[in-house]
Amino acid sequence: MVPRMSGRLSSGVPVIGLVGAIGAGKSTVAQELASLGCVISDSDAHARAALADAQIHDAIVQRWGSGVRQSDGTVDRAKVAARIFTGEGAQVERAWLESIVHPFIHECRRAMFASAPPGTRALVIDAPLLIEAGLASECDSILFIDAPRSVRLERLQRTRGWTAEELDRREKSQMPLDQKRSLADHVVVNDGPLGSLRACVARTLDLILEELVRKK
Numbered sequence: 752m753v754p755r756m757s758g759r760l761s762s763g764v765p766v767i768g769l770v771g772a773i774g775a776g777k778s779t780v781a782q783e784l785a786s787l788g789c790v791i792s793d794s795d796a797h798a799r800a801a802l803a804d805a806q807i808h809d810a811i812v813q814r815w816g817s818g819v820r821q822s823d824g825t826v827d828r829a830k831v832a833a834r835i836f837t838g839e840g841a842q843v844e845r846a847w848l849e850s851i852v853h854p855f856i857h858e859c860r861r862a863m864f865a866s867a868p869p870g871t872r873a874l875v876i877d878a879p880l881l882i883e884a885g886l887a888s889e890c891d892s893i894l895f896i897d898a899p900r901s902v903r904l905e906r907l908q909r910t911r912g913w914t915a916e917e918l919d920r921r922e923k924s925q926m927p928l929d930q931k932r933s934l935a936d937h938v939v940v941n942d943g944p945l946g947s948l949r950a951c952v953a954r955t956l957d958l959i960l961e962e963l964v965r966k967k
Contacts, residue, residue: 764867765963768887769877771896772928773921774903776941776948780896781877783952790867792860794878801855802826810851836924845924853884872960882934883926892959895935897928898942936962 767789771777781791801807803825811819811826815834821827835845856878864874876886887893898906900918907913922928932938937955941948 764864764871764874765891765960766864766874766876766889767959768881768890768893769875769896770879770881770893770931770935772898772900772903773879773918773925774907775896775898776906777877777879777896779945779948780894780939780941780952781875783949784873784875784956787953787956788870788872789875789956790863790871790873791875791877792863794856794860794876794880797856797859798852799828800859801852802828802831804855807851807855811848814847836920842924849880849884873956880925882931887934891963892937893935894955894959895932895938897932897938897940902942 767784769777769781769784771780778793778795781793785791802811808826811831815830819827819830819834831848835841835848860876867874876890878884878886881887881890881893904913904915904918907918925931937959939948939951939955
């Protein structure tokens with residue numbers, strides 16, 4: 752397990768880290784957790800907001816040129832992905848982008864959690880690179896969302912137009928799935944109907960909260 756400090760805020764609300772395989776359905780699980788009374792910090796949504804921030808936008812254009820913008824002047828996420836996932840120097844470019852985007856995401860998360868309403872059952876960090884970014888130490892529990900590769904690839908082909916090669920390339924830029932899975936406290940497998948997933952997520956949330964109460 753990853754050594755962790757308590758992620759609880761002064762209000763005592765526990766923090767759950769949500770990780771998983773690409774295409775496993777983390778966003779769907781996050782939506783279910785929200786319906787169960789959790790507050791979700793969606794790092795992808797925060798990252799989109801970061802790219803629209805004037806200072807970050809200008810820094811990206813200065814580094815990569817105006818060709819990285821769309822016709823409306825906003826940053827083209829597909830062109831950014833090409834910069835940080837393909838070609839020589841992609842790892843360096845990805846590290847640079849993370850150095851300016853991650854602080855913005857952290858501030859968005861801090862503000863969201865600080866304004867969580869009374870009765871919030873848990874604060875959830877939904878971040879693809881939660882472990883790689885060192886956020887696991889801020890969580891009380893980590894939940895890994897899994898699904899067979901064939902299921903994930905079919906979803907990604909349908910929703911994003913990805914090829915098997917694209918999935919492989921993205922996965923190689925992250926921590927190996929077996930390692931992420933081994934660092935998690937709980938695993939939810941999302942390979943069936945939505946009703947089954949809902950029931951599994953509800954049971955798992957109850958179990959996590961019960962465990963954390965016993966650890967107090």
